[in-house]
Amino acid sequence: MRQHSAMLTLVSAAVLSACGGSGTPGPAVDNSMTRGTLVANPPNLVPIPQASGPALTKLDPVVFKGMLEAAKPGFTQVTGVPKCEISTYYMKYITVGGANEPTNATGAIMVPSGSDPACTGPRPVLLYAHGTTVDKSFNMANLRDNQEATMVAAMYAAQGFIVVASNYAGYDVSSLSYHPYLNAEQQANDMVDSLRAARKAFPVIGAQDSGKLVLTGYSQGGHVAMATQRAMQTTYASEFKVSALAGMSGPYALAMLGDAVFGGAPNAGGTIFTPMLTTSFQKSYGGIYASPSDIYEDKYASGIESLLPGNLSMGELFTSGKLPQLAMFAADSQPAAKPGFEAFFGAGNLVKTSYRNAYVADLAANRCDLNPADPLNCAPANALRKAGVKNDLRNYVPQVPTMLCGGKDDPTVFFISTQATAGYFLAKGLPSAALTVLDVDSAPAGVSDPFAAAKVGFAQTKQAAITAAINAKQDPKQAIASAYHGTLVPPFCNAAARGFFQQVLAK
8 A cells, every 4th residue: 555655646747747736738638548548648757755855757777776786785787787767657448358348457657868879769679568566556766666677777777778668557546447467468468558658658758669669578578468468469469569588477377377386286375366467357257156155265255355456465465364375285185295295285275176186187087288399289178268269379470580588497487387388389389589588597508608697696695695584584495485576577687688678688
């Protein structure tokens, strides 16, 4: 809720300024419900409050470096020292929901400027997709309180990319009552519409588009970025030309991951992701359940459809008893936990054994992933498995340079998703020269390894986390598992993605 309150203050200040408080005319307002409509043009310029002075409407690179280093000493060694000033705009636009119903969403536009050659003239556009969050007030235009937004600004906008970042339908002030989580078609449409809206604003906010477009995102956003590139290649080819794609730790092989979870290897955070998925697919397609109590134990079923995203933090969801932290399945549910996954089976479990039994029976009768070159050549009867296959991205081949980044020990989005997707692309004819697969949790491959810095930096950060856990008399394995997906991997995959984009764009 703190982030939401801060954002309301920021936006209120921007609205007062835009509506003529300084004697200037207000924005042009478009109330049509056409996809890609920018509701107010120009969008709201968001001031960034400073602890030691007035709010800044343009974030100076020196000031930004100070902010980054104060929050996390040494962080600019990973992000690079900011080169550009950043102006951040908050926009509202029209898109569609999971059932193709008209709705709205919000997002951010970050515009670089300044005297450095990286910041002047026409700039490439980076379309960014954010990771999973339970916070309904999540807003990528909030550079003061949103850590992911701050990192994206540092990695890309401060280095000369125009950044467009959707908050997604169902978040912030979107009127959609749910979030179409990992609905590949809807989330791609949402991203397309955010870029359409942003392009309408570019001429009036000083964003000079070079015509080069790159796509990236982390975790959920990795899936969203790849789904968006697929849509731009197959559905919107006459409107968008993508230069490169970088997916980071994404659940691209969604059907495979779902089968792994229900087959006895649940992922960390699964008690959050599963309700988000089932609500998304039920609202989008129907047929996932007649009632949430078909899937969830009675103590969790009531209100679970409106729980996520919401106003409770992840910790509060667990401490309030709204969701269990670990126990996906009952202790005696079969098949038993695979080695290393025992903690996800126990008392107070989320998913009913009867529902898991039906899923597992269908998994045995209708296997997918039998052929790595044709993994979705299967016909599951279970509704949740059908939705997993529908939103699995191993059904096309990108026609642009592609990078897939992650960490081999990720307990949240298993690295096998990256490996299986890369294997599929190669089997279907993507030239190996067009595909880069990066495990940041690996040793540099010699002095010529272009990602040696990311790998070394990750190793050093991981070791520092282990040392800190030991000094605090905590289990270092548990500390690394807790931080791996959300904290350790993202900076290094983003740094590698930026380098990859810069290399592609320089050609």
